[in-house]
Amino acid sequence: MSDEISVAKVMDLKGLACPMPVVKVSKGIKEVQVGEVIQAVTSDPGALSDFPAWARTSGNEIIKTETEGKETTFYIKRLA
Amino acid sequence: MELQSYRAEDLFEWVTGERQDFTLLDVRNNEEFGRFKVEGPHLSKMINIPYMEFIEKEDESVARVQVAKEESIRIVCAKEGSAKYVGEILVKNGWQDVRYLTEGIKSWGNMLAPKLVASGSGYELYQYIRPGKASCSYGLIYEDQMAVFDPSRNTRFYQNFANEHGARIIKTFETHLQADYISGSRQIFFDSGARIVAHKNDFKDATFEYKSLKDQEVFKFSKGGPEIQAIHTPGHTPGSTCYLIDDRYLVAGDTVFILSIGRPDLGGMAEDWSKLLFHTLKTKIAGLDDDLLIMPGHYIEWSEANPQQLFVDTLGSIRNKNADIYGIAEEGEFVRFIKDNMRKQPDEYAQIRKVNAGLLEVDDEDQEIMDLGKNECAASMHGK
Numbered sequence: 072m073s074d075e076i077s078v079a080k081v082m083d084l085k086g087l088a089c090p091m092p093v094v095k096v097s098k099g100i101k102e103v104q105v106g107e108v109i110q111a112v113t114s115d116p117g118a119l120s121d122f123p124a125w126a127r128t129s130g131n132e133i134i135k136t137e138t139e140g141k142e143t144t145f146y147i148k149r150l151a
Numbered sequence: 152m153e154l155q156s157y158r159a160e161d162l163f164e165w166v167t168g169e170r171q172d173f174t175l176l177d178v179r180n181n182e183e184f185g186r187f188k189v190e191g192p193h194l195s196k197m198i199n200i201p202y203m204e205f206i207e208k209e210d211e212s213v214a215r216v217q218v219a220k221e222e223s224i225r226i227v228c229a230k231e232g233s234a235k236y237v238g239e240i241l242v243k244n245g246w247q248d249v250r251y252l253t254e255g256i257k258s259w260g261n262m263l264a265p266k267l268v269a270s271g272s273g274y275e276l277y278q279y280i281r282p283g284k285a286s287c288s289y290g291l292i293y294e295d296q297m298a299v300f301d302p303s304r305n306t307r308f309y310q311n312f313a314n315e316h317g318a319r320i321i322k323t324f325e326t327h328l329q330a331d332y333i334s335g336s337r338q339i340f341f342d343s344g345a346r347i348v349a350h351k352n353d354f355k356d357a358t359f360e361y362k363s364l365k366d367q368e369v370f371k372f373s374k375g376g377p378e379i380q381a382i383h384t385p386g387h388t389p390g391s392t393c394y395l396i397d398d399r400y401l402v403a404g405d406t407v408f409i410l411s412i413g414r415p416d417l418g419g420m421a422e423d424w425s426k427l428l429f430h431t432l433k434t435k436i437a438g439l440d441d442d443l444l445i446m447p448g449h450y451i452e453w454s455e456a457n458p459q460q461l462f463v464d465t466l467g468s469i470r471n472k473n474a475d476i477y478g479i480a481e482e483g484e485f486v487r488f489i490k491d492n493m494r495k496q497p498d499e500y501a502q503i504r505k506v507n508a509g510l511l512e513v514d515d516e517d518q519e520i521m522d523l524g525k526n527e528c529a530a531s532m533h534g535k
Contacts, residue, residue, distance in 0.1 A: 072288045089229060090236045094206055094236075097206050116516065116520060120182055128204050135165055
């Protein structure tokens with residue numbers, strides 16, 4: 072449940088096409104403290120596999136993914 | 152030099168035509184790259200460095216591009232934006248000839264390259280190679296009419312091709328209910344009223360109107376010209392049909408490939424359909440002439456192309472190349488051969504079949520995703 076996750080920052084990335092969702096989330100995660108979580112909402116189908124790939128590269132963790140219709144919401148914990 | 156773009160058609164020329172010295176840099180994530188990548192007989196250098204690595208670790212990623220600054224780099228990504236993004240970084244770092252693919256890998260996936268197979272007998276016969284799918288569709292033009300065989304969903308291409316040749320599409324022929332790509336026949340029917348010809352064994356549940364063909368039925372153009380004879384060749388699917396053009400060319404669908412044959416296990420009835428296919432090979436196909444030019448629905452590798460980079464071969468040559476398959480004399484042995492070579496089919500095949508029968512409507516974006524990627528239709532994976 073999303074209300075069980077304490078979110079430090081919400082990013083609306085809907086309507087953006089690659090590489091912008093990853094560019095923005097890469098910046099956004101650095102604006103929260105290590106251990107905090109950001110919530111990023113995307114509408115780009117590419118995000119489904121690109122966000123996990125980005126998380127591996129950047130050393131952060133996607134703790135939850137919710138897909139509803141064309142929108143996918145990622146909860147990403149800053150680890151690095 | 153500034154960053155420039157290129158199109159899928161350019162890429163096709165570079166990877167199939169005169170040898171071009173360039174490095175193809177694919178910046179999609181490793182998973183996407185592993186699933187589907189650009190192929191071509193003259194593609195010698197390809198590297199995969201995902202764009203997210205350029206975002207996170209720019210200097211390190213740039214250092215991984217081990218290409219001299221004066222050499223050419225062609226970048227591929229999913230849609231366009233990421234290739235452009237990485238291209239700017241490379242130009243900033245001193246590479247002089249960098250281009251990104253307009254509209255991304257999907258434009259490569261949908262691209263059709265027309266190749267003339269035959270002309271001179273009053274008609275023109277074309278093979279349309281779809282390198283992203285490793286599949287082939289065909290066009291036969293006589294006077295102002297055109298018949299298309301197994302069109303893919305890039306229907307604008309076929310309509311434009313017909314227009315450029317002063318013809319209109321009058322019929323589309325399906326060799327079977329496709330599982331690996333979305334057929335364009337229905338769209339062509341909506342756009343121009345061209346009737347769909349197909350076998351009822353595959354299309355009986357279809358929600359759209361089609362002409363149900365009979366074995367050996369002959370189709371003609373209004374003003375004569377080459378005859379098209381349907382030959383029911385069940386096996387790959389129960390409704391699989393080959394089309395014999397002018398007694399010289401065979402649109403073979405997924406029944407006869409240059410290497411291997413079409414796998415009869417995709418419908419979940421490997422045993423029954425293998426027996427159907429064995430019977431087809433021993434009767435209908437065995438009865439065809441060695442000189443017949445086979446025009447397959449797929450290829451596995453570019454090595455199958457002839458020196459003109461067309462995927463055609465005579466039936467005699469194909470029988471020789473695949474003597475291990477055509478030499479099987481016994482049904483039980485054939486079924487074993489099929490089962491030994493069976494492998495998983497992509498998850499989306501079940502859905503694609505439904506779309507092609509009109510039983511599932513999906514929007515354009517989802518069709519695009521479903522339709523992207525190389526086929527898995529051959530019974531054996533030669534050289535793998």
